[in-house]
Amino acid sequence: MKKNSYISAMDKTALNDKQKDKLKDLYNAVNNPTEEKIMSIEKKRIRRKPLAVLAASLALLIGFGTFSLVLPNKSNNENSFVLKVNAAELKEGKAVLADTSAFGFAVSEGDDNLDYYSIDFPVKYEGDNIKSVTYSINKGCFELYRFSDSNEKKSSKDQELDTKAENEENIEYSIPDECDGISNSEYAKVDSSYDKTKKFTVGYDDQKNSERYIYITGDSKHLTTNESDEVKKAFYGDVAIEKEKAAFDKLLGNLIITSTINFNDGTTKTQNIKIGTKIVDYKEATTDEIPPEKRGSTLSFTFEIV
Amino acid sequence: MFIQSKENYNQVVEEFSNMIYRIAYQNLSNTTDAEDIVQEVFLSLLKSGKRDFSDKEHLKAWLIKVTINKCINFRKSFWVQKTVPLEEQVISYTDEEKTVMDEVMKLPSDYRNIIYLYYYEGYTIKEIAEILGKKQNTINSKLQRGRKKLRAELEKGEPCYEEKQLHKCNG
Incomplete structure (x- = not known):
């Protein structure tokens, strides 16, 4: 499966001559409306069968009922939790490497000359009696993505901006990049296809949702001009990896994520996770296949309880 | 650059209708709906009257934007949410x-x-x-x-x- 397959699939996704001729006829239809009737979209559609909706609803109800019956009773267990970064357990005082795949981290320069970073957040809690976990961040923000057509709900912000689509010249169907304007108390809608937030809560079982991706994002706004220049040189120039690490460290600053584990009995536990960097061997940093020319040292990101 | 004659318009259809169809198909996952969007986009172009495009790239960018917006509006429409297309042309992709x-x-x-x-x-x-x-x-x-x-x-x-x-x- 390669890029070429996408190109050839797109080549095949084309109109035939008959359809093109119909489009050409539109010219006369518009300039002389009596000459040609334009088929309305509605004629090509039929109403959905309500029975199918009812059946789907019933299936959901039955599924939910079954699921409820087999839920384990955790009330006898004591509260416990373990923090995991990918599969690795995170213990106090020991930094764990993020399993940084080829796309685990990116920096890019915006039109505003600022540098933006984006880091995978492959963190989850395991344990007993955990109801949910609330994460908050001291700088930058979280980006929440949900990749699923069936759940492709727009966040409230998207819907608000969507209304602008009425004006064909003014396309706005996404929300801005910056974390600015997001208050510390603002919660994301974790079921939306995209959202940005300083704080969000995820249900214990929902942590395993493979359709959701969480990233930490931020920018270089806090840097001085000189620091910013150094960062740019390190990111976009050919510099030693030590300089690159120093640039990332400067950009991230003291980036701390606070997680609050909410137990079923109403009690909570709090942990602070620091995001850092470390120079490591490629083999150590990623589970991805490593091309021969990429052997040697690289920079990876670390999660550490502080 | 104006759409000032049928020949001129036909040229635009030949050059850009497939692109519009592909964008629409990718947005709506349905060939029938994609065809309707293509029609809607060309209607908008014709109805835009003497819109002056500085060059072909300008026209192309306009068509892309309009197509995407039409798809957004189409998905939001009540009618589309409550109905299903009658027929769907199958594109013969390889595995x-x-x-x-x-x-x-x-x-x-x-x-x-x-x-x-x-x-x-x-x-x-x-x-x-x-x-x-x-x-x-x-x-x-x-x-x-x-x-x-x-x-x-x-x-x-x-x-x-x-x-x-x-x-x-x-x-």
Whole structure:
């Protein structure tokens, strides 16, 4: 499966001559409306069968009922939790490497000359009696993505901006990049296809949702001009990896994520996770296949309880 | 550049109707609906009267924007939400093409548009940002996320692009 397959699939996704001729006829239809009737979209559609909706609803109800019956009773267990970064357990005082795949981290320069970073957040809690976990961040923000057509709900912000689509010249169907304007108390809608937030809560079982991706994002706004220049040189120039690490460290600053584990009995536990960097061997940093020319040292990101 | 004659208009149909159809199909996952969008876009073009496009690229960018907006509006419409299309033309993809298309179709629609404009139309991230009226960083990160979701399949063998990605571009 390669890029070429996408190109050839797109080549095949084309109109035939008959359809093109119909489009050409539109010219006369518009300039002389009596000459040609334009088929309305509605004629090509039929109403959905309500029975199918009812059946789907019933299936959901039955599924939910079954699921409820087999839920384990955790009330006898004591509260416990373990923090995991990918599969690795995170213990106090020991930094764990993020399993940084080829796309685990990116920096890019915006039109505003600022540098933006984006880091995978492959963190989850395991344990007993955990109801949910609330994460908050001291700088930058979280980006929440949900990749699923069936759940492709727009966040409230998207819907608000969507209304602008009425004006064909003014396309706005996404929300801005910056974390600015997001208050510390603002919660994301974790079921939306995209959202940005300083704080969000995820249900214990929902942590395993493979359709959701969480990233930490931020920018270089806090840097001085000189620091910013150094960062740019390190990111976009050919510099030693030590300089690159120093640039990332400067950009991230003291980036701390606070997680609050909410137990079923109403009690909570709090942990602070620091995001850092470390120079490591490629083999150590990623589970991805490593091309021969990429052997040697690289920079990876670390999660550490502080 | 005006749409001033039937010949002129026919030329635009020949040149851009497939592009509009592809964008619409990627947005709506349905050939019948995509055909309707193509028709709607050309109607808008004809009804726009003496709209002056500075050149072909300007016209192309306008058509892309209008197509995407039509798709957004189409998906939102009550009628579409309550109905299903009567007939669906099947595109004869090979197994490999179908696998790629299935993966692409699982992405949110704005990701699909960026993937299409980048890989098929060959636009740069800067150009896509200009066409869609978004920041380069937004396009960059969405392209990146989209590719991640596509399990890095589409860009196999591709050179690094503008952004710097650890392990991929950093040697």
